[in-house]
Amino acid sequence: MSELYLSLHSHSEEAVWLLVRGDQLWLKDGALPVGDKAMLPSFEPEGPLVKVGTWEGRTAWLLEWPDRNAEPDFGEFSGLRPLLAPGQEALFQLAGRGIQLANFFRTHRYCGQCGARMRVVQEEIATHCDLCQHRCYPRLSPSMIVAVKKGRQLLLGSSPRHKNGMYSTLAGFTEPGESMEETVRREVMEEVGLRVHNIRYICSQNWPFPHSMMVGFIAEFESGDICIDPVELTDARWFDIDALPLIPPAGTIARTLIDHAIAEIQAG
Numbered sequence: 001m002s003e004l005y006l007s008l009h010s011h012s013e014e015a016v017w018l019l020v021r022g023d024q025l026w027l028k029d030g031a032l033p034v035g036d037k038a039m040l041p042s043f044e045p046e047g048p049l050v051k052v053g054t055w056e057g058r059t060a061w062l063l064e065w066p067d068r069n070a071e072p073d074f075g076e077f078s079g080l081r082p083l084l085a086p087g088q089e090a091l092f093q094l095a096g097r098g099i100q101l102a103n104f105f106r107t108h109r110y111c112g113q114c115g116a117r118m119r120v121v122q123e124e125i126a127t128h129c130d131l132c133q134h135r136c137y138p139r140l141s142p143s144m145i146v147a148v149k150k151g152r153q154l155l156l157g158s159s160p161r162h163k164n165g166m167y168s169t170l171a172g173f174t175e176p177g178e179s180m181e182e183t184v185r186r187e188v189m190e191e192v193g194l195r196v197h198n199i200r201y202i203c204s205q206n207w208p209f210p211h212s213m214m215v216g217f218i219a220e221f222e223s224g225d226i227c228i229d230p231v232e233l234t235d236a237r238w239f240d241i242d243a244l245p246l247i248p249p250a251g252t253i254a255r256t257l258i259d260h261a262i263a264e265i266q267a268g
């Protein structure tokens, strides 16, 4: 048995438990459970017990709740977003990794090529089909997110997904065959009809809703007039950095890029 996987029944150490049901985690008093396994609600685990990482010196184990419609006898299942609090980024990342791995194992029980039952690989995080040798790894979907500058202005858009009239940076998924820079140019053209240049990488964020790898850039306006794609956006405008609308909160990559772009503009 590799150290990635252990049997739950042979397990008694103090640990962090990521007990997953769909895209939810089991919380006790609003927090991730830390202790021995006796603190968990009673259930027969489904799928592998996987080591997800460590948290404050303790191993974090992933378990899958067997029945989507069943409620635990105590505690409650919750989405990830309540864990996205300032100062909790590492815990959020760990929980997001657990949710994504649980989703991977749940959706790769059968081979996509020949339909046979797949087995969980012991030496790496993968599933394997012994009949046709097809091997699957957890899916990550790269996407770009970009703050576009023009003089003292930033390009921000509002989408049907944004609540409270919030404006944010543009974003979109990479297509097969594209570089990240090509994704930036294509998405900005498709969403607002503008050409951009001087595209520079700033930072990235793994975003577990459901499995995005967001790659953040700053770009500069080159040419064109704003013409929005009404499917993606309800509005897009140039905002002076001294008169910004409601923008995403700290902890999001969109806010990091906006703050970075403002600092660049102010530095001249």
Ligand SMILES: [Zn+2]
Pocket: 111, 112, 113, 114, 115, 116, 129, 130, 131, 132, 133, 134
């Ligand atoms: Zn197969």
